[in-house]
Amino acid sequence: MSPFDSIGCGEAGTEPGAETGTGTGAASCSACAVRSLALCAVLDAVDIKRLGEIAQSDRYEAGQTIFSEGDPADALFNVVAGAVKLYKLLPDGRRQIIGFLASGDFLGLALAETYAFTAETLTGSTLCRFPRRRLEALLHDVPRLQHQLFVVTATELAAAQDQMLLLGRKTAREKICSFLLALSHRAVQRGHKANPVFLPMSRADIADYLGLTTETVSRTVTQLKTTGVISLQEGNRILIADLDELCDLAEGT
């Protein structure tokens, strides 16, 4: 079995030359702002150079589709700057957001020949694009990279399992509280402050992530604000006023 089977791509067609992004340019991975966060953190100078040769940096506007569910999975991406949402749709338009991504996050992993979800920017974003075939070749040569990809995937799997518990068994209030805590936790992981949590996504996006409606999200947030657990700030920020209480509310204690 070749490493090509690892992230899909049964057939190897020509590389698409045209880009979907509004801006395009060769990437200099060595100087990358998110190098320490991303998959590439495990690479040494030589391999970083090889990565730079296959990577391409693209600029996307807010609300732009990076790829759609069912598209041929030709490339993988790293978020350099901005924010991205991933979602799946039902035939009648119901939507489930399966993840929000920020700087350093990886996306586009597909074992099949097509993407299993749609990726769309929340804000203006810069993404690093790796043609799949070339990245797979690099993976084959660099075990550490292969291993890091495994770690990232396993981490996402664990997060997905937490989200299953949330979606299947938590109440609206518990969902909102868990969501805020998770956002705060991720902010810390990225080296930001834990407390005023920034929400780059709309109420509709939050609703589709938590299996609720926008109205329920709005009402629940209002209720948390009224009871003094949180308070709303300028620029889509939420201040966690009572962390202990928020933690309790997140698990129904």
Added chain:
Amino acid sequence: MSPFDSIGCGEAGTEPGAETGTGTGAASCSACAVRSLALCAVLDAVDIKRLGEIAQSDRYEAGQTIFSEGDPADALFNVVAGAVKLYKLLPDGRRQIIGFLASGDFLGLALAETYAFTAETLTGSTLCRFPRRRLEALLHDVPRLQHQLFVVTATELAAAQDQMLLLGRKTAREKICSFLLALSHRAVQRGHKANPVFLPMSRADIADYLGLTTETVSRTVTQLKTTGVISLQEGNRILIADLDELCDLAEGT
């Protein structure tokens, strides 16, 4: 970074000698019944032998706990025979089943030092047990095994994302129909017949897997039976009478 970091295990204590299973014995992987299904399918004769040296086959009764959420993640397992459920609990006892496993399935993957969920047998089962440290050493030596583990993990991630869509956005009827279709699909993958689908789990387990209650599961199944889409058979089997209709109902068409 050592491969030891890959599937967790910061500290390497002594191997626990005692087994939790009711029966115990050295494994002969070469003659393993599920070898073609399992992770081990990619190994050659030499590596299979090495695997056999670290593997141990254990017998479990129905309803026995293999490991619990929070336990030190000392080992990984392969289901040789039987069926297993994986679940997470909230403090007040609400439960979310995150997966059902059958012969050939792999379990126990943990990036942290402890398991993130509980594993419990549904029926009497035989499991192959791999001490984590030893398996990690083998992974380090055998890239194909490492790669196969990645493939398995990525496949599970995709399934988890499908389940998020189900839990967050589907109605009770859609959930039940999707569940039956998924069971049928998996049966085919394992070389069994697609149609009379065998359900080794209780209504309560199905409910906790789909984010419903036992009553709703029961009512919905009754309704599908009444409308002639399915029919119940001996021994926890369900016959899919109208596959097209079931597919339509699974996505709300």
Added chain:
DNA sequence: CGATCCGTTGAGGTGCGTCAACGGGAGTGG
């Protein structure tokens, strides 16, 4: 300054949960 989008709030409806009862099968013990 109209149009559009987003967030909020209210009023009312409903899908599913809760509570309760019942029947059948399996295990147990006399």
Added chain:
DNA sequence: CCACTCCCGTTGACGCACCTCAACGGATCG
């Protein structure tokens, strides 16, 4: 062999958490 218990699945009655539908205000934009 029968009684007894326990567990599981089913069904009914009812309630509620959340959805649906609707209206409104503020922000952004052409």
